[in-house]
Each structure stands twice: as C-alpha cells, then as structure tokens.
Amino acid sequence: MGRQRTKPAPTPPTTTRGRRTRDALVLAGREILERQGRSAFSPEAVAQAAGVSYGTFYTYFESRDDLLHHVVRSVAGEMLAASLAPPDMTDDPYERLVESNRLYLRAWDRASKVLRLVDQGASADEGLQQIVLEIREFYVGRAAKGLKRLQDAGLANPDLNPRLTALALGSMVEQVAHAHSSLEEPFDEDTVVDHLSRLWASAIGLRGAPDAAWAARGVSAP
Amino acid sequence: MGRQRTKPAPTPPTTTRGRRTRDALVLAGREILERQGRSAFSPEAVAQAAGVSYGTFYTYFESRDDLLHHVVRSVAGEMLAASLAPPDMTDDPYERLVESNRLYLRAWDRASKVLRLVDQGASADEGLQQIVLEIREFYVGRAAKGLKRLQDAGLANPDLNPRLTALALGSMVEQVAHAHSSLEEPFDEDTVVDHLSRLWASAIGLRGAPDAAWAARGVSAP
C-alpha cells in the first residue's frame, strides 16, 4: 500500500527569515490571547497582528490548535525559567520565601491569562491540560518539599499536611497574582509580596518570621 | 438610525408548562457549561439536553448569550444564598471561620466552573464580568470587615491590611475549592476545611486558634 497522503506537516524553518516570521506568529498569538481572549484567537487575526499574509500561517503551523500549543509551551517555559531559584540565594527561610513569592507573582502575572484559558475547557486538547497540570505540580511539589524540610528541622508547624498546605498557599499566591494582573486590585508589587510572604510564614508557623512575635504574645509559653 | 427591528424580547412564560420548559433550559445550560465547557454551550445542545426542540430555545431566550446571563445569575444567586451565615452561629471566631470556609468551599465547588468561564474573556459581555466582580467583592468585603473587627478587638494581628489579607485568604479558599472540584486533588472535604481554617487562622494570628500553641512555643515572650 502506498503511504497515506498526509498534510505536509510544517517543518521548522531553515532560514533566518523563516524563523523570524514564525516567532512573530507565536508572539502575536500570545498577545492576542492575553489581551483579547480566546475568541479573538483566529489564524486570520494572528497573521494580521504578526504582519504576514493570511495563508502564511499554515506555512508554519498545522492548525490553530497547533499554534495554541506553541504559545502555551512558550508561556509555560518562560514561566518555569523565570522561577528557578537564582543561584545567589540566601539561606534564611523567610527571605527565600519572599524571593520565591516575588518570582512566582511576576511569572503568573504574565502567564495567568493564557494558562487559565487552557485550564478552562478552552481547548479540547488533552495535551494542553497536561502542561498546565505539570506546571502546577512543579510548584506545589517544590513548595511541599520545602515545607517538609522545614517541619523536619523543627522550623514549621508539623501538624500540617505538606501537600495540602502547599496547594493552599500556592493557590493563594497564584490567585492573587491573577487578580493583580487583572488590574482589579490597586496594591503595588512590594506590598503584595510582603503580605503574601507574611501570611504564608504565619500560616505554617515559620520560626523567625516577622509576625512570630505577635503570634507568641499573650499565649502562655509552656 | 432608522427603526431598529426590535426583537420582541421573550416574555416570561405565563403557564406552568412554560415555566417548566424554561427552567429545564437554564438547568441544562448550566450542566453543559459545568461538564463540557463553553464550546459545547450551543443553543442546539442545550435544547437537546433539556429535551425540547431547537426553536423552543428562542421562545425563552433572546440569544445564546441571554441564556448565559441567566445561568450565571442563577449560579451566582445560589452561591450567595448558600453562603449567608446560618443564624444559629457560634460566637467563637475560629468556629465561625471553619463554618464559613465550609460554606464557601461548597458554594464554589459547584459554581467555580461557571464563574471561571466568565472570569475569562469567555464572553464579550461586560455585564457578566460585573456579576463575578460583585460576588468576589461580597466575599472579600465581608472577610475584610471580619478581620478588622478581630484586629480592633485585639484578637488578630493588627499589622495586616484587612482588604489585601482578605483578598489573599479568600483567594486561597476559592482556588482550593476550584482545584477540589476539578477532582485533581484527593483530599476529603473535612480535611480541606480543617486545613484551610487553620492556615487562615494562623495567617492572621487569630487568638485561641488550634495552632496558636505551636506559634508561641520557642518564641521568647516579652
């Protein structure tokens, strides 16, 4: 039997010009998703926003969902890259927390619009859901491990389930980042990071955190 | 402008049968939204799910978006109704918190799918966004007021901004409720409510909360 005639499956561009066009399309797609939402995310709109002609879209992408994939991967990758701990990090748990929250907040600030679209049944595509789950798992898993370490070292309340606690506090940061980027709440980044970190620290009973003094006051120490 | 061909704006049904059909459509619409997402939310699908014929949809709703409006209002109303504090509530702040979180969790459990769809640019409709904002404001405002009262009574950490704190902790509950209803995380309701309440209480340094002892231990009381 002869091979089935399949669609020519766009090859990665070989020329510089090709790469540029392709990148422009991914970028344009992302911006449209972020600014105008899913319904505006059409090949035509993306092509126009990227400044290329209509049919060129299909030179680089198999379909609209193909581009969506690339956009999501791009957003996710950027987000993960941004939140890897910078090498020169301090050893103080609270300062690590603050720094981590700041990075998380910033990363979600840009990515939340796109990732939430996927989180919704926005695409029939199962692969995309998977990507989003993996991102969350990356953060929740890391936070859970961190909490476990603190508990083992006697620096955090040992009665908390690490995973559920990590999920809850991570969710708090994610959701606040989303609200923050959705422009509804008028707090500046420093204030938000400060509060989130103090709430997080108090919540897990982190030793040496700023609000520990309040927590202790008035409670009869054993 | 010339005479706009004004669509006759479906009147509320007068007969029992009409009311039943209409309710069936709203319910079917809600279920489709919850289970299959926005893209499956077509007049045809809704009509079929409600067991009525295609055109009947337009006997009761002006358009697809009109039904969406009704569904969202229905969900929002149900949610608000469900989370009004039961009259026989205790005076103990922590117990109130637990009860409140349980109600919130349950309410969001059902509503989150639908409300998130709206939160997305899912609809070009500005009115819907407004509804969602109002719901959030209802909860955040109430939580902020509650926190302020506790602070004034010396029962909670006074260094926290009530509104930002309420937003963050409310976000935590909301997001966990969403993750919970999205079936990804395998914790049972009691465990979740328990953890959320303890985290919340510790975060604001609530006097008399279960984890207060831990927080106090090892900190030199002034």
Next chain:
Amino acid sequence: MGRQRTKPAPTPPTTTRGRRTRDALVLAGREILERQGRSAFSPEAVAQAAGVSYGTFYTYFESRDDLLHHVVRSVAGEMLAASLAPPDMTDDPYERLVESNRLYLRAWDRASKVLRLVDQGASADEGLQQIVLEIREFYVGRAAKGLKRLQDAGLANPDLNPRLTALALGSMVEQVAHAHSSLEEPFDEDTVVDHLSRLWASAIGLRGAPDAAWAARGVSAP
C-alpha cells in the same frame, strides 16, 4: 459599550481574479433582482449564479444588504450615465424632448425593477431610499428647469408650476417605462416615445409641437 467585534470590512480585491469574481457577484445579484425579485436575492443564490462557492460571497461583501447597496449604486450610476444628454443635441425644444424621453424610457427600462424594489420598504436601509430619491430629484429638477426656461421664453404655458408639472410628467414617463418593461403593454418603443412626447408637449402648451395645430383649431384666436 464594550469593544464591538468589528467585522474586517472586506477590502477591495487586489488581484485581477478577485476583481472578476467580485464583478461577477454584483452582476449576478442584479440579474437575480431583476428576474426573480427580492425574495430570491440570497447570498447562496447569488454565489451560485456567479459560479463561485458559498463563502466567497463574504470575501467581498459584508452582508446581503451590502451587495444590495452595490447593485443599487451600480444600477443608479448606469442610469444617470445613460441619460446625460448627448452633446450633439438639437436646439429644437420638441426634438430635445423626444430625445430625452427616449433616453429616460430606455434607462428606466432596465433600472425600474431594481429601483422600485428599493422604493418599497423592501429594505430597512435608509441609505438606499436616499439614492432613489436623489435619482428622482435629478430628473425632476432638470425637467423643472427646462420648463421654466421655456416659460420664460414664452414657449410654454406660464400658468403651470414648474416643479409640480415636471413631477407629473416625469412620473408619467417613469411609470410608462415601468409598465413597458413589465411587458404588459404591447406598444413598440417608437410609438411610446412619440406619444409620451406629444402628450408632454401638449400638456405644457409647447409652441411648435406636432399637436399645436389641433389645440388651436376651433378656438377663437384673440
């Protein structure tokens, strides 16, 4: 209002092929209007008559009404172009009248079907009504001016209101042209033009017209 989802407003075709397709659609639309009337004027029918596929219609026109606009403008333009007086016209008023009526008759012969459709409330579109009014004004105004000139020169009955007379006699020609093209009456063009001209001339008492002799006979000259 929120951002209106602005339809991209079809751009004029850039290629020769595009222009041809577009022209074919306008022509097909006109022929369908003339031959089968308004109810047959559907995008589907027009596309099929033009030999293109269904969706191609919307490559060139925003909507069915948009094409109607173009057809009407095309018909109106052609009509006005056709009835501009040929440069080598005689000076004899009656011969000018004959020539003018012939042109008018021919122009309406083709245009009447389409323009009448518009004259009816056939379209909710106010702009179209305007076009038809302008055409009529062009003819009535010109005829009124011509009559005024004849009256001033003592060549036509000075007791007639130029505008009302022009309206009446122009209406006569228009309506006869319509009846003529609607194939109901079996007179040939020369006969019709001859009669219309003589009636018109006699009606305004044009000096030197064919029937002037009859008019004078038997009336006691002063």
Next chain:
Amino acid sequence: MGRQRTKPAPTPPTTTRGRRTRDALVLAGREILERQGRSAFSPEAVAQAAGVSYGTFYTYFESRDDLLHHVVRSVAGEMLAASLAPPDMTDDPYERLVESNRLYLRAWDRASKVLRLVDQGASADEGLQQIVLEIREFYVGRAAKGLKRLQDAGLANPDLNPRLTALALGSMVEQVAHAHSSLEEPFDEDTVVDHLSRLWASAIGLRGAPDAAWAARGVSAP
C-alpha cells in the same frame, strides 16, 4: 380510498365576535403593510396589532399569504368602490375629469403602498398580480373609452391612441398619487388635482379646458 386529511380550511366566522376578530386581523394586516412594509407583515405582528393571541391567527386564515390575499382584496375593493362616479356628476368633460382625478388621487393615496408591494414580485402568488392588473385595467379601460368618446365627439385630439394615452395619463396620476402619499412632495391636494387635470386636458387637446386659450394663442388658426 379515504379522503386525504387536509387542513381544516378556516370557515367564515359565524358569530359576531368571530367576524369582529377576523376584521380586526385584516385591518391590522393592512396597517402593518402600509406603515412598515412587507417585511413586518408577520402573523405574529398582525395578531399582536389586532390584540388577539398568537395562534388565533390561524383560526381565521390558512396562512400568511391567505391574509395578504384578503388585505389586497379589501384594498382593491375599497379603491374601486371609492372611484365609481358619484351619481350627481356634471356633464362638462373637464369637470368630470377634475372630479375623476380627485377620486383617483384619493383612492391611490391609501392603496398605493399595498398595491405596489404586490406589483413587485413581493408575493410568489400569481393571483395577487392578477388583481392588481385588473384594477389597472379597470381604470385604463375606462379612461380609454372616455377619450374615445371625446375624440368621436370632436372634443379631443383624434391623433392619439386612446389606450396608450389613457395608460400614460393614468400612470401620471397614479404615480403622482404615490409620490404624494409618500409624503415627499409638499403640494396640497387641490393644487395637485388642478394641475393633473389641466395637464391631462391639455395633453389630449380637450376643447373648453382652462388652458385651451394659451394653446391657441399665437398659432395661426386655419
């Protein structure tokens, strides 16, 4: 074989109430046609305008076109009735002409909107076209006969084809009536009737008409 089950074919109403409802529907249909045109002429709109419920329409009429038939017949009948010469008419040809034009003008004033709709391919219904043709024939035939009589009596220009002349001059009155009722031209009825009559009389060279003197002046009588 048994009879085919056919639709119950609405019987003429037997009760007074039934007749009233039916008449109300015909009247409402006519007014909608006159004021809002063909596209607004829906069973629903008519029923509503007549103040009866939706389904009642089909108690009295087989279909929308059935009502259209009745409306047209009603309009046509009223028009014919209105233009039958009143019994006490004078013998003077010009005065008869004036009176006739006045009646015609008034009759068309109301009927033109509806009849023109039919004249357009507005309905696929052949029977309606027929009705309109008959009305026109009634008028043109009568005018042609009248002209023939005048010609035979030596009171009108014998060189004119009676039928074509009658068609032309009748068309003039009809069209002016339409323009008049379409509110575009600001002449009052008396002025219009006066001008139409004088133009008509002059056009056929009617002896003894007001403008005959002008026509004769300056023409050398034989």
Next chain:
DNA sequence: AATGAATGAGGATTCATTCAT
C-alpha cells in the same frame, strides 16, 4: 373559539483550512 407553547426547515454568517499563483 382562544391561547400560547412547541416545532423545525430555512436563511444568513463565520471561520478554519486549502489551493492556485
């Protein structure tokens, strides 16, 4: 006879994708 809910075929429009140049 009257009501108003129910029906579904038909029409307009969109838009992801393909194709000829």
Next chain:
DNA sequence: AATGAATGAATCCTCATTCAT
C-alpha cells in the same frame, strides 16, 4: 516562502405553522 482568493461545514437565529390545553 508568500500571497490572498476560494471553500463549505458548522453555527446562530427567524418565523410560518402546528399542537395541546
């Protein structure tokens, strides 16, 4: 590789007509 015209299935909505009460 790029262009932009062409395609047509899918979708929303209308409305004449029927039906159950």
